[in-house]
Amino acid sequence: MEFQVSARKWRPQKFSELIGQEPIVRTLTNAIRSGRISHSYLFSGTRGVGKTTAARIFAKALNCAGGPTPEPCDQCEFCVEIREGRNVDVLEIDGASNTGVADVRDIIENIRYATAACRYKVYIIDEVHMLSRSAFNALLKTLEEPPPKVVFLFATTEQHKIPETILSRCQRFEFKPLSQRQMVRQMEAICKHEGIQIDQASLEEIAKTGAGSMRDAQSLLDQVVAFSGREVTSGAVEAALGIVGQKVLERFVDGVAQRDAGALLEQVQEIVANGKDLHFFCRDLIEYFRNLLVVKACKKPELLINVYVCNLDALKRQAKSFHPDELHQMFRVLSRVETEMRFSSLPQAAFEMAVLRLTDVRPFRDIDGLLEKINRLENSGPASAPPDPTGSTRMASGAHRGQSEPGHSAPGRPPAREDIELKKNPSVAGETSAEGSAPGGIPGFPDWERIQREIYEKKPRFSVFLAQSRLLELNPNAACIELSDPYTLALIGKEENLAAIRAAIEAVCHFAPEVKLAVKSSTATALHDRQNANPPRSPFDKGGREDPPFNKGGLGGFPVSAPEANSEEKSVPGDYNKPASKSETEIIQDALDIFGGIVIR
Numbered sequence: 293m294e295f296q297v298s299a300r301k302w303r304p305q306k307f308s309e310l311i312g313q314e315p316i317v318r319t320l321t322n323a324i325r326s327g328r329i330s331h332s333y334l335f336s337g338t339r340g341v342g343k344t345t346a347a348r349i350f351a352k353a354l355n356c357a358g359g360p361t362p363e364p365c366d367q368c369e370f371c372v373e374i375r376e377g378r379n380v381d382v383l384e385i386d387g388a389s390n391t392g393v394a395d396v397r398d399i400i401e402n403i404r405y406a407t408a409a410c411r412y413k414v415y416i417i418d419e420v421h422m423l424s425r426s427a428f429n430a431l432l433k434t435l436e437e438p439p440p441k442v443v444f445l446f447a448t449t450e451q452h453k454i455p456e457t458i459l460s461r462c463q464r465f466e467f468k469p470l471s472q473r474q475m476v477r478q479m480e481a482i483c484k485h486e487g488i489q490i491d492q493a494s495l496e497e498i499a500k501t502g503a504g505s506m507r508d509a510q511s512l513l514d515q516v517v518a519f520s521g522r523e524v525t526s527g528a529v530e531a532a533l534g535i536v537g538q539k540v541l542e543r544f545v546d547g548v549a550q551r552d553a554g555a556l557l558e559q560v561q562e563i564v565a566n567g568k569d570l571h572f573f574c575r576d577l578i579e580y581f582r583n584l585l586v587v588k589a590c591k592k593p594e595l596l597i598n599v600y601v602c603n604l605d606a607l608k609r610q611a612k613s614f615h616p617d618e619l620h621q622m623f624r625v626l627s628r629v630e631t632e633m634r635f636s637s638l639p640q641a642a643f644e645m646a647v648l649r650l651t652d653v654r655p656f657r658d659i660d661g662l663l664e665k666i667n668r669l670e671n672s673g674p675a676s677a678p679p680d681p682t683g684s685t686r687m688a689s690g691a692h693r694g695q696s697e698p699g700h701s702a703p704g705r706p707p708a709r710e711d712i713e714l715k716k717n718p719s720v721a722g723e724t725s726a727e728g729s730a731p732g733g734i735p736g737f738p739d740w741e742r743i744q745r746e747i748y749e750k751k752p753r754f755s756v757f758l759a760q761s762r763l764l765e766l767n768p769n770a771a772c773i774e775l776s777d778p779y780t781l782a783l784i785g786k787e788e789n790l791a792a793i794r795a796a797i798e799a800v801c802h803f804a805p806e807v808k809l810a811v812k813s814s815t816a817t818a819l820h821d822r823q824n825a826n827p828p829r830s831p832f833d834k835g836g837r838e839d840p841p842f843n844k845g846g847l848g849g850f851p852v853s854a855p856e857a858n859s860e861e862k863s864v865p866g867d868y869n870k871p872a873s874k875s876e877t878e879i880i881q882d883a884l885d886i887f888g889g890i891v892i893r
């Protein structure tokens with residue numbers, strides 16, 4: 293027997309077989325049952341969701357020998373003729389190839405004659421939005437006052453292209469895309485009947501690629517069966533559809549977790565080289581991150597995740613590597629590039645840039661926490677506290693935490709200055725980590741980020757504190773973390789917190805050192821002091837530097853954000869306590885510099 297594609301072979305012949313459009317079926321069958329048949333119907337919706345099929349079933353329902361009936365028999369002469377497309381009273385016209393006014397005039401001419409044998413004369417016009425404007429105008433009059441027993445059934449994928457005057461004369465039905473589950477169920481039935489062996493995961497993949505269109509999904513199924521025969525494996529589905537498998541996705545997300553930009557880009561190249569579709573890959577990746585978020589947010593993620601396709605254990609493992617903020621941001625980055633890729637002439641480049649962006653995503657700072665911290669610092673009187681001339685190093689470990697004295701040395705001291713000091717004198721930072729640990733914290737300790745993430749798992753609020761901290765030392769004996777200020781030290785230096793940090797280090801590095809905390813300013817300054825025998829510098833100790841907060845040489849008088857090499861010129865926050873000392877003339881001159889203009893009075 294001649295091969296017939298699934299979409300035709302399995303085309304529904306009764307309303308009860310039409311899946312996914314229950315409200316429409318109900319309205320149409322009720323109309324038939326009560327004899328309230330309109331003159332014109334418009335079926336709109338995406339391709340392959342059953343519009344033309346519904347129109348044909350409707351034509352059969354009207355003309356069935358035992359009808360009009362909501363369930364046509366599909367056996368009588370009329371039903372068979374309509375099914376085979378050779379009934380003279382049911383005309384199916386392709387709007388895409390009969391667009392002109394002459395074609396419509398033919399229809400109108402023909403309409404006046406009575407039916408040959410059927411009860412109703414039915415005109416099914418597919419892709420009706422393709423008709424020209426004059427063709428639509430020619431139809432208007434007929435649609436308004438059609439002869440009795442004539443029914444127009446229009447089908448379109450683009451309803452917005454149809455003139456309002458036509459729309460208002462039709463009963464309109466919006467066909468919905470099919471859900472993945474509905475499509476899988478239908479394909480299962482087809483495969484069972486055809487003797488095709490296919491696993492659930494493969495069906496899910498096909499349904500996903502079908503994107504709501506049953507006809508697309510059935511065509512894909514045919515394609516997969518043509519590729520691999522009657523025993524379909526998931527590998528065959530991936531190869532035939534140009535999608536990547538879960539293993540590749542898993543490996544990619546592992547790369548994102550490790551922030552390994554090089555490996556990720558290599559993987560993208562590999563996917564392209566293997567002839568896979570980057571759009572599909574991006575779409576699958578979006579879904580993957582959605583699943584990671586679901587795993588992170590829900591107690592029973594298996595209810596919300598397609599477990600046939602996904603590896604839940606891998607998702608649970610990977611979800612631990614990310615902060616929820618990061619997952620949200622990554623999801624957004626991918627969603628945006630998915631749209632961009634559709635319009636880009638260089639979709640691969642766009643995707644690669646997005647991949648690089650993924651490796652750079654960090655959790656948001658906790659704004660409430662930051663505000664609270666700023667308020668406390670302000671309340672503790674920043675300007676009044678003199679800089680600590682000796683700059684004694686204060687360390688707090690689990691044992692000595694009681695001795696730490698928060699607020700002892702200028703808590704309001706702006707941190708920017710220390711950064712400047714350290715950058716200007718790399719030797720200072722080098723001395724700080726004399727025992728072989730690298731300066732700058734993170735570069736020397738690739739595990740530090742993972743440790744931080746591990747800590748955030750248990751103590752989400754630590755993200756604020758640790759974001760401003762540096763790891764000075766990490767070995768099996770000791771882990772020394774430098775914090776930004778004494779307030780943070782007081783908050784973190786509790787035994788339970790130190791234990792949590794120790795546990796996080798153990799989870800990542802497999803050793804549990806003693807955790808020591810230090811405060812940034814005093815440590816750096818003290819060492820600086822001892823090594824160089826220079827007097828400590830503070831933002832308030834100007835030492836001949838006379839940068840007003842509004843640098844007149846800068847861009848329109850705004851503070852210049854100087855490059856690091858020029859950091860001496862950077863206006864530090866502490867300087868903002870100074871404007872009171874400016875003379876009135878200076879203030880006016882500043883205003884003129886910023887806003888322009890002249891002094892009138």
Ligand SMILES: [Zn+2]
Nearest residue numbers: 356365368371
């Ligand atoms: Zn019939």
